[in-house]
Amino acid sequence: GAVVSQHPSRVICKSGTSVKIECRSLDFQATTMFWYRQFPKQSLMLMATSNEGSKATYEQGVEKDKFLINHASLTLSTLTVTSAHPEDSSFYICSAPDRQANEKLFFGSGTQLSVL
Amino acid sequence: QKEVEQNSGPLSVPEGAIASLNCTYSDRGSQSFFWYRQYSGKSPELIMFIYSNGDKEDGRFTAQLNKASQYVSLLIRDSQPSDSATYLCAAGGEGGKLIFGQGTELSVKP
Numbered sequence: 001g002a003v004v005s006q007h008p009s010r011v012i013c014k015s016g017t018s019v020k021i022e023c024r025s026l027d028f029q030a031t032t033m034f035w036y037r038q039f040p041k042q043s044l045m046l047m048a049t050s051n052e053g054s055k056a057t058y059e060q061g062v063e064k065d066k067f068l069i070n071h072a073s074l075t076l077s078t079l080t081v082t083s084a085h086p087e088d089s090s091f092y093i094c095s096a097p098d099r100q101a102n103e104k105l106f107f108g109s110g111t112q113l114s115v116l
Numbered sequence: 117q118k119e120v121e122q123n124s125g126p127l128s129v130p131e132g133a134i135a136s137l138n139c140t141y142s143d144r145g146s147q148s149f150f151w152y153r154q155y156s157g158k159s160p161e162l163i164m165f166i167y168s169n170g171d172k173e174d175g176r177f178t179a180q181l182n183k184a185s186q187y188v189s190l191l192i193r194d195s196q197p198s199d200s201a202t203y204l205c206a207a208g209g210e211g212g213k214l215i216f217g218q219g220t221e222l223s224v225k226p
Contacts, residue, residue, distance in 0.1 A: 006159075032212065041124070043204065043218040044160070049211065093159050103148045103208040107159040 003027055004096050006108025013084055014116055021079045021111045023094030029074035030096035034105065035067075038091040050077040084115040118143040120207050122217035130225050135192040137220050139205030142186070146215075148208035149181055151190045153201045154219065160204055164190060195224045 003026040013019050023033055031052045036044040048069055049057040056069035068080040081088055092111045098104040119142045129135045141149070148167050152160035164179040166172045166188070172179045178191040188207075192199055202221050206214040 034213065041218075043120075043216040045216075046213060049213070091157075097212045103212050103214065104150070104162065104165060105212075105214060107161070110157075110159040112157070 004108040010112045012114045018082045023077045033077040034095045036093045120217035125221040128223045137190040139188045141207045146207040149188045150206040152204040
């Protein structure tokens with residue numbers, strides 16, 4: 001199957017700093033990528049839809065100025081958590097849809113963010 | 117609000133038994149349904165997907181869909197300790213978005 005690469009896998013940062021997470025589709029082009037967040041023992045919650053060459057679409061309640069998304073190419077989407085706070089500590093996962101059946105998602109390996 | 121509901125468990129079954137995982141969804145417009153397996157600290161991996169009413173079998177896994185009852189299930193036959201994980205049910209939404217349930221933790225005891 002298609003491969004989605006996500007980096008870093010784990011990051012620890014101080015409160016107030018910004019963290020960038022990269023998501024790459026390695027062997028296919030992804031015009032759309034989805035960013036999810038998952039708190040311990042909870043489900044994946046969709047944060048935003050990243051669209052190549054245009055603005056991201058954010059889900060209700062997600063601050064677009066705090067979670068900056070850039071999808072500058074067909075193989076790369078980035079999520080930047082700006083001015084991170086301890087409550088932003090979570091598991092962030094990107095995904096890209098299968099081009100043949102776009103409801104089948106290929107997930108990145110996830111990024112565990114810990115904000116001190 | 118569109119929702120997918122699962123029993124969080126944990127569901128404990130002995131090795132070799134059948135594990136039955138259940139899921140209900142609220143949006144009658146959903147046409148596709150997915151079961152993902154997630155090990156602790158890892159991202160989800162797709163186990164099964166089903167679009168039509170009835171059963172779909174793949175190896176030890178069988179997905180069942182009943183659109184009238186808005187119910188999806190996953191059966192795992194001959195459960196193995198390596199099947200111990202959290203299983204996430206998801207329903208397809210608009211624009212390729214998936215709505216996930218909270219997941220059911222499965223523990224298979226040797």
